[in-house]
Amino acid sequence: MVKELTIISGKGGCGKTTIATSFAALAKGHVMADADVDAADMHILLQPEIRKSEVFHGLNIAEKNxxxxxxxxxxxxxxxxxxxxxxxxxxPEKCEGCAVCELVCPVNAIKMVERQAGESFISDTRFGPxxxxxxxxxxxxxxxxxxLVRKRARxxxxxxxxxxxxxxxxPGTxxxxxxAMTGVSLVLVIIEPSLSGIHDAKRIIEVAKHFQIPAIACINKYDINMKNTEDILDFCKEEGIEVVGKIPYDDTATGAMLVEKTVVEFTNGPLAKTIKKIWEEVEKAL
Amino acid sequence: MKITVASGKGGTGKTTIAVNLALSIKNSMLIDCDVEGPNSHIFFKEPMVKLKDVSIPAPKFDLDTCTLCGKCVDFCQYNAISIVGEKLLFFDELCHGCGGCKIICPVDAITEVEHYVGVIEKGGTGDLPVYHGMLNIGEPFGVPIINELKQFADDKKTTIFDSPPGTACPAVETMRDVDFCILVTEPTPFGLHDLTLTVDVIREIGTPYGVVVNRDGIGDDRVDRYCEKENIPLLAKIPNDLEIARLYSSGVPMVKGLPEYRKLFEEMFDRIKEMI
Known part of the structure; x- marks a missing residue:
């Protein structure tokens, strides 16, 4: 049985991709999927070699004669x-593809036509597909x-x-x-101890509950605001969400990104050690 | 005047720029269009009060009249209706409220009811009103809320829109029909990559724009080099200062906690005025 883990946070910039790419380096026997399709960043650190690409057709679009x-x-x-x-x-840029115009036009002047809305890729990386x-x-x-990305990954x-x-x-809800999260085995919620980070994490945890998806959490940059970190720990306890780790604020995450490496490849320091521990906990929970 | 603060990557500082710019200029208002995760209100003490519910029209099926002909199922582009055996199923969270099923139904079995997707709330002060929208949990589409939020812009004020992240429809909706776009980024590979995507979008829309580099010093000069090569005006740089991050984490606007930064935002606004 293939298990799926989705890393989410609600708020953007909490460290999802930094953690996901480190997990990619640590995991064994896995496939990676970048579900942030309008601002995908995983490929920057994973340098994929594209093996297969496929055109993605979104909804049809109205065309008028x-x-x-x-x-x-x-x-x-x-x-x-x-x-x-x-x-x-x-x-056309405001068309949502509903086809009502085509339906009501009495002289067939409007046709719904296919449009290319994007592309998906299956690639090889040094950590697997x-x-x-x-x-x-x-x-x-x-x-x-x-x-589509999830289907191809499966x-x-x-x-x-x-x-x-x-x-x-x-990011978002x-x-x-x-x-990206319906039907997965587990979601890992990355929470930043800012009021914004907490606000958005609470919302995404609500979404996970709404779709009945098991959730665990970790706190990133926990030492930026210790009081907020305490509040997150209390909140997660109340919600029955296990907190599998606390990552300190550490510039080496950016250092690794600048040379296009994952954190665990770039350093053996405390940041990498914490992420390794978190991965072990996540693997257990999966 | 209408100014949108946008960014492809999340967490680059859109809300920081939007809130502090609104606080640093005269006669402004703030509209937070990040309806999936609105955060601007956190930086204002005044509570947000509900102004209205936002709904889209959704079909209601009269099952006694329905003949299960399947015309609505075939028509719906969003797969929101299906017939399983002798039963008609409607998935309201997939419905875009286009009204097509009602038109196509041959026996008039469909009427429309309101499907609530979120709320609009107002806070802030008389001098600086703050509006935001909030998408209901489990609802996928925020654009109807963004469209209603945009109507609250007051032509007599400078309206700052805080955009959702990304380059998909909710972000584009916020970048459209404004006088200027501020693109916020970080001097890192992720920041630059997502900035280039946002520049592609904004060039297509045609709104004048400029870049703000946040957490300057954390990375390298790749964003500067890109902006120079592409001839994109660099509006300001905000240093990577842990004190700014701490203030942010407790919901204190930077220009309140570190008033010396007010000048940076005033100058940013002057530059924007020159450009439009």
Whole structure:
């Protein structure tokens, strides 16, 4: 049975990718998946060699043939996303792909056409296979692309006999995060001891509960605010969420990034040791 | 005037820039469009008070009239409706509220009800009102809330929008229809990579923009070199100061805890005014 771990935080910049790439270096028999499809960063440290790429079609998009259009105004009246002006001019960038305009147009002047919304890749890295993707700017269907990345990662895991999928999650609580965490075996919530970090971590823990996904947590840069760290420990205790480690503030994380290495490859210092310990705990919990 | 503070990468300091800029200039207001994780309000003492619920129209099915013909299932582009055996299932969190199912239903079995996706709240002071939206837990799409939030911008004030991270639709929605975009980044490989993605987006939209480097000193000069090569104005650099991080962690705005930084934001605003 393949197990999936998703690393999330709610707030961005809490250290998800730093921790995920270190786990990638420490784990054995695993596949990696970068689910932050609109700002993917894992590949910067993992230097993947792309083996297979595939075009991702998001939702279809409206295309209007002005020669056929009789300016009846039905598309404008029925579109709820403001993609048509009162003079029936189409703004494709506002189209959400619902196809209502095509349905109501009496002269078939509007057609829904496929659009390329991004690309997904299956790559090799020094730590094993990586599935990643690139969403085109401003695209709508990012949750669907995350679902595709996870599907391909599962296929790679099954065909290569790997038993863990490490998923680097996106920030937020919306469609991409939901797509990155529904149905996984475990989520690891990275919490930064700032009021913002706590606010957003509480929200993402609510999302995990909503979808009944088991969660554990770790605190990053815990020594930036000891009082907030205490509050996080209390909160997690109340919620029944195990805190598997506390990572101190340490500039070597950036040092490693600057030479495009994972923390555990770059140093043997206290930061790397803490992350190794956390990985052991996560492996136990999986 | 409308200014959006955006960034491809999360946690680069969007909220820090937005809050402190709003506090450093006269006659401003702040609208936090990061509806999945709004944080601006944390830096204001005044409580946020609910202004309104945000909903989208969702279908309600009259199962006595429904003939299970499946036309709505085939039409729905978001796979929000399905028929399993003799049962019609509706997944409200997948629905975008387009109304297509209601139009296509041949027996008028569909009416519309409101599906609540989040709230809009207001706080701050009379001098500096703060608005934010909050997407309900488990709801995937924040754009309807962002669109309503944008309506609260007061033309007589300088409105600062705090954008969600990324380059997908919620971020783009916040970068559209404004006079200027501040792109916040860090001088690191991740920061630069995500900045280049955001620059691609903003160039497509066509809004004037400039870059703020946050935590200057933590990395190297790769962002400076990129901005110089691409001819992108560098608006300001904020040093990597642990004291700023500590203030941030306890919800104290930098210009309150370290008033010497107010000048940096005033000058940033002057530069922006020159550019639009």
């Amino acid at each position: 002005d020669d056929l259009c009789i300016n009846c105004g039905k598309c404008y009246e029925n579109c709820r996303y403001g993609a048509f002006d009162p003079d029936n001019t189409l703004h 990586l599935v990643h993707a690139k969403l085109h700017p401003g695209e709508e269907a990012s949750g669907k692309l995350v679902a 296929e790679v895991a099954e065909s290569q006999g790997k038993d863990i999928i490490l998923i680097d999650g996106p 919306g469609c991409t995060v939901i797509a």
